[in-house]
Amino acid sequence: MPVKEMTRKRxxxxxxxxxxxxxxxxxxxxxxxxxxxxxxxxxxxALVDGKGGVLVIEGPPGSGRTRLIAEVRAxxxxxxLPCLRGSATLDRxxxxxxxxxxxxxxxPAPLLDAAAPSTxxxxxxxxxTLREARARLAAAAAxxxxxxxxxDVQWCDPMTLEALAxxxxxLAEAPILWxxxxxxxxxxxxxxxxxxxxxxxxxxxxxxxxxxAEPAVAAMxxxxxxxxxxxxxxxxxxxxxGAPRLIVELLQGLRDEGRVTVRDGVASTDGKALxxxxxxxxxxxxxxxxxxxxxxxxxxxxxxQTFTVAELAGLTGIPADExxxxxxxAVGAGFLxxxxxxxxxxxxLIRQAISETLPAALRRCLRRQAVDVHLAQGGSAVDVAxxxxxSAVPGDRRAVALLREAAAHLAATAPGExxxxxxxxxxxxxxxxxxxxxxxxxxxxxxxxDGRYAEAREKADAALxxxxxxxxxxxxxxxxxxxxxxxxxxxxxxxxxIGLALPGVPEELRDRLTAAEALxxxxxxxxxxxxxxxxxxxxxxxxxxxxxxLAALARAELxxxxxxxxxxxxxxxxxxxxxxxxxxxxxxxxxxxxxxxSGRIKxxxxxxxxGLRAAKEAGHRAAVALWSMxxxxxxxxxxxxADARAAAETALARAGDLGSGDFADTxxxxxxxRAVALLxxxxxxxxxxxxxxxxxxxxxxxxxxTGAWLAAxxxxxxxxxxxxxxxxxxxxxxxxAPGMTPDPADLVVLTRLALRAGLPALAAxxxxxxxALDPGxxxxxxxxxxxxxxxxxxxxxxxxxVALLDDAERPLVRxxxxxxxxxxxxxxxxxxxxxxxxTALDLYEESGAARDAARVRRRLRALGxxxxxxxxxxxxxxxxxxxAAEFKVAVLVAQGATNRQVAxxxxxxxxxxxxxxxxxxxxxSITSRVDLTRLVLEHEAA
Numbered sequence: 001m002p003v004k005e006m007t008r009k010r011x012x013x014x015x016x017x018x019x020x021x022x023x024x025x026x027x028x029x030x031x032x033x034x035x036x037x038x039x040x041x042x043x044x045x046a047l048v049d050g051k052g053g054v055l056v057i058e059g060p061p062g063s064g065r066t067r068l069i070a071e072v073r074a075x076x077x078x079x080x081l082p083c084l085r086g087s088a089t090l091d092r093x094x095x096x097x098x099x100x101x102x103x104x105x106x107x108p109a110p111l112l113d114a115a116a117p118s119t120x121x122x123x124x125x126x127x128x129t130l131r132e133a134r135a136r137l138a139a140a141a142a143x144x145x146x147x148x149x150x151x152d153v154q155w156c157d158p159m160t161l162e163a164l165a166x167x168x169x170x171l172a173e174a175p176i177l178w179x180x181x182x183x184x185x186x187x188x189x190x191x192x193x194x195x196x197x198x199x200x201x202x203x204x205x206x207x208x209x210x211x212x213a214e215p216a217v218a219a220m221x222x223x224x225x226x227x228x229x230x231x232x233x234x235x236x237x238x239x240x241x242g243a244p245r246l247i248v249e250l251l252q253g254l255r256d257e258g259r260v261t262v263r264d265g266v267a268s269t270d271g272k273a274l275x276x277x278x279x280x281x282x283x284x285x286x287x288x289x290x291x292x293x294x295x296x297x298x299x300x301x302x303x304x305q306t307f308t309v310a311e312l313a314g315l316t317g318i319p320a321d322e323x324x325x326x327x328x329x330a331v332g333a334g335f336l337x338x339x340x341x342x343x344x345x346x347x348x349l350i351r352q353a354i355s356e357t358l359p360a361a362l363r364r365c366l367r368r369q370a371v372d373v374h375l376a377q378g379g380s381a382v383d384v385a386x387x388x389x390x391s392a393v394p395g396d397r398r399a400v401a402l403l404r405e406a407a408a409h410l411a412a413t414a415p416g417e418x419x420x421x422x423x424x425x426x427x428x429x430x431x432x433x434x435x436x437x438x439x440x441x442x443x444x445x446x447x448x449x450d451g452r453y454a455e456a457r458e459k460a461d462a463a464l465x466x467x468x469x470x471x472x473x474x475x476x477x478x479x480x481x482x483x484x485x486x487x488x489x490x491x492x493x494x495x496x497x498i499g500l501a502l503p504g505v506p507e508e509l510r511d512r513l514t515a516a517e518a519l520x521x522x523x524x525x526x527x528x529x530x531x532x533x534x535x536x537x538x539x540x541x542x543x544x545x546x547x548x549x550l551a552a553l554a555r556a557e558l559x560x561x562x563x564x565x566x567x568x569x570x571x572x573x574x575x576x577x578x579x580x581x582x583x584x585x586x587x588x589x590x591x592x593x594x595x596x597x598s599g600r601i602k603x604x605x606x607x608x609x610x611g612l613r614a615a616k617e618a619g620h621r622a623a624v625a626l627w628s629m630x631x632x633x634x635x636x637x638x639x640x641x642a643d644a645r646a647a648a649e650t651a652l653a654r655a656g657d658l659g660s661g662d663f664a665d666t667x668x669x670x671x672x673x674r675a676v677a678l679l680x681x682x683x684x685x686x687x688x689x690x691x692x693x694x695x696x697x698x699x700x701x702x703x704x705x706t707g708a709w710l711a712a713x714x715x716x717x718x719x720x721x722x723x724x725x726x727x728x729x730x731x732x733x734x735x736x737a738p739g740m741t742p743d744p745a746d747l748v749v750l751t752r753l754a755l756r757a758g759l760p761a762l763a764a765x766x767x768x769x770x771x772a773l774d775p776g777x778x779x780x781x782x783x784x785x786x787x788x789x790x791x792x793x794x795x796x797x798x799x800x801x802v803a804l805l806d807d808a809e810r811p812l813v814r815x816x817x818x819x820x821x822x823x824x825x826x827x828x829x830x831x832x833x834x835x836x837x838x839t840a841l842d843l844y845e846e847s848g849a850a851r852d853a854a855r856v857r858r859r860l861r862a863l864g865x866x867x868x869x870x871x872x873x874x875x876x877x878x879x880x881x882x883x884a885a886e887f888k889v890a891v892l893v894a895q896g897a898t899n900r901q902v903a904x905x906x907x908x909x910x911x912x913x914x915x916x917x918x919x920x921x922x923x924x925s926i927t928s929r930v931d932l933t934r935l936v937l938e939h940e941a942a
Contacts, residue, residue, distance in 0.1 A: 032216025059209030212241020451621030487661030525702025678849030
């Protein structure tokens with residue numbers, strides 16, 4: 001029955017028993033046991049009134065059972081009640097009737113002469129003890145009420161348990177209060193001890209001691225240290241998990257060792273190492289056990305929080321048929337707990353105290369042996385990786401292999417953990433050890449996944465500078481190509497070719513190097529050489545090489561503006577990888593680019609969102625950066641210009657080392673430059689002008705063309721037609737597409753710019769290239785008609801282009817076609833021009849394309865149509881010198897909204913809101929939200 005319920009059933013009118021003096025015999029007062037102490041008082045009061053019974057106190061070691069029995073004795077003595085006390089201990093397991101005889105023979109007024117049992121024959125000891133105990137206790141009870149306290153009843157020998165059961169039954173009517181303290185019960189004593197505990201069930205006299213609550217722990221700490229416990233003291237006390245005995249041993253031990261400091265009445269401590277006093281207590285309890293049980297508990301202290309019986313038996317070398325008794329003893333002694341086949345320490349502090357008694361070398365050796373035992377019983381490398389990292393010593397080849405295996409398993413989901421394991425493996429094998437180069441390659445790749453590109457390059461370069469076999473070097477070159485590919489496709493190709501030039505490279509590795517070469521050539525924009533390299537790998541090649549070749553062909557076809565064929569190769573690559581259970585590279589953004597080039601923007605956005613989510617879930621920081629950049633490019637094609645600019649700026653700011661190089665230039669920087677130009681942000685255009693000039697000096701052809709293309713668009717925005725004419729020719733270079741990743745819609749832009757620059761031949765080339773696009777795609781056919789219509793000012797072609805693009809998911813492409821059709825029809829006096837130009841204006845304004853919207857508005861005015869200007873989404877003509885999107889953000893922030901709240905209100909990401917705020921701070925030359933609020937209020941008051 002719970003203690004609270006017992007307190008409600010106290011004897012009404014019962015004579016109260018005075019409380020024992022607080023701090024008796026130097027002990028601190030009881031804390032957190034008020035309800036339990038009240039039950040004791042009730043039972044003693046009932047005893048004074050002549051009613052005996054049984055009170056059972058249950059709890060694990062250290063819970064305060066012995067302290068509560070001391071409280072019973074103190075209160076009994078204060079009430080003038082005789083109190084007998086006996087205690088069972090582990091080293092007395094084989095002494096018949098030991099605790100019972102101790103209670104009868106000890107104390108100031110013993111009921112039995114201590115020498116009397118020695119005169120009795122062994123054969124008669126049971127009957128004599130039971131007869132004498134019954135008679136002496138009955139006689140004492142006849143003289144007055146009596147208390148009998150027996151501690152640790154679970155350790156009583158079977159004869160004592162049997163005698164106790166008989167005495168409780170025979171003396172049930174006598175005014176005797178039996179107080180029985182019971183801890184964890186060994187299996188062989190379970191039945192008789194349980195029967196004893198039920199003796200008082202009729203009256204519900206049972207106290208179960210649980211852990212102390214926080215306030216009681218703090219009060220105990222104050223009592224022990226005679227000062228208010230500070231946070232450090234409370235943290236140490238919490239390690240005892242509410243066990244009063246352990247709290248006492250911990251804090252008194254720290255105080256005795258001078259590790260408690262009291263300043264201004266507040267106690268503090270370092271509390272890092274366990275005090276000697278606690279270790280001595282544990283050692284004393286260990287010494288009471290058999291040698292086998294003691295050694296087993298010591299060995300168990302180096303294992304994990306839980307372990308199996310078989311693991312501990314295997315590590316101790318005790319035969320399985322003998323180990324059951326050993327484990328039972330350890331559980332009965334209160335060190336371990338058991339649940340089925342699992343064992344564990346009852347208390348972490350006890351485990352730590354035992355572990356610290358072992359020499360460090362022995363602990364390490366035992367942990368290493370435990371790994372082998374766990375593996376022998378079916379455990380995995382991941383299960384034992386942490387123990388291996390702690391216990392293995394240099395030269396342990398099996399440990400190195402297991403750590404690498406665990407790292408490979410964790411790389412896809414926990415690259416940080418995998419990296420730590422790989423580093424440990426490298427430490428154990430040494431720089432010149434077996435497989436060192438392979439481990440370096442694995443470590444470098446994990447560093448790259450973790451976003452630490454510079455460190456990855458440094459480690460790989462250092463390994464390449466040492467002595468390596470040809471195969472080891474080739475394998476490391478293959479990894480290096482993957483690491484540097486985002487920064488420099490040309491460097492990645494170079495690494496592959498160096499590896500291929502090495503003698504004696506296995507065919508499988510040659511295929512992987514060749515496939516990687518083909519992939520990076522396609523990323524560099526060299527489609528012809530990419531396809532040639534891919535052809536060197538046999539068709540149907542298995543494993544990663546086969547999937548990589550297909551991915552390379554996909555990128556090559558995309559570079560040649562064949563998105564349909566590119567998507568087919570991409571599908572085949574992914575199917576090949578799935579069929580052969582080869583994990584898809586989380587950083588592979590190829591499908592998203594192919595989809596957006598096909599005009600399938602919604603699918604492309606879903607692809608980037610899924611890729612970004614998967615990369616984040618896997619902790620692949622490099623992939624997160626690459627997907628974030630890719631998403632900015634897709635947002636640009638989706639006509640979400642403000643979001644594209646914000647996403648590109650955020651991706652570049654957060655990418656670190658990965659923000660430099662080919663991939664960032666051709667995705668995030670491309671999107672950023674195009675977005676600021678389309679938004680009509682002339683300051684932004686000027687700030688970004690250096691990007692194009694720098695990219696034109698790049699080694700990769702695709703990056704050079706992209707740089708020239710961006711510079712040409714900037715020159716056009718600045719009205720520098722001659723400069724633009726020179727640049728668009730460099731962007732074209734007969735490649736079939738200006739820029740990378742190529743956008744078929746750029747062929748229309750190139751045609752227009754070439755005509756404006758007086759380059760009809762280039763315009764015709766661009767239009768012809770558009771005309772060669774996939775005729776099975778309405779989107780691509782629409783672009784082809786648009787380009788040819790521009791070249792010839794053919795209204796029918798332009799009308800047809802508008803019709804084909806009517807359902808396109810790219811609003812700026814639709815707007816451009818509608819504008820050109822309206823322009824040409826307007827020149828012919830066709831009234832349909834007004835509607836087409838109106839459609840173009842709506843689409844430009846919805847996207848925030850300020851410069852284009854202003855141009856169309858002028859065309860409409862020339863036709864006699866005046867459309868009032870409206871705030872563009874994200875455009876430069878917002879309010880107070882801000883774009884419309886920035887204006888909305890500024891107002892909400894001034895109203896006290898957080899970035900998250902602004903994002904929720906405007907349906908933006910928090911990264912986009914942060915980017916808008918950076919723009920506002922820069923434009924207004926402020927540095928805080930307070931300044932922003934002040935300026936918003938001033939603007940609104942003006």
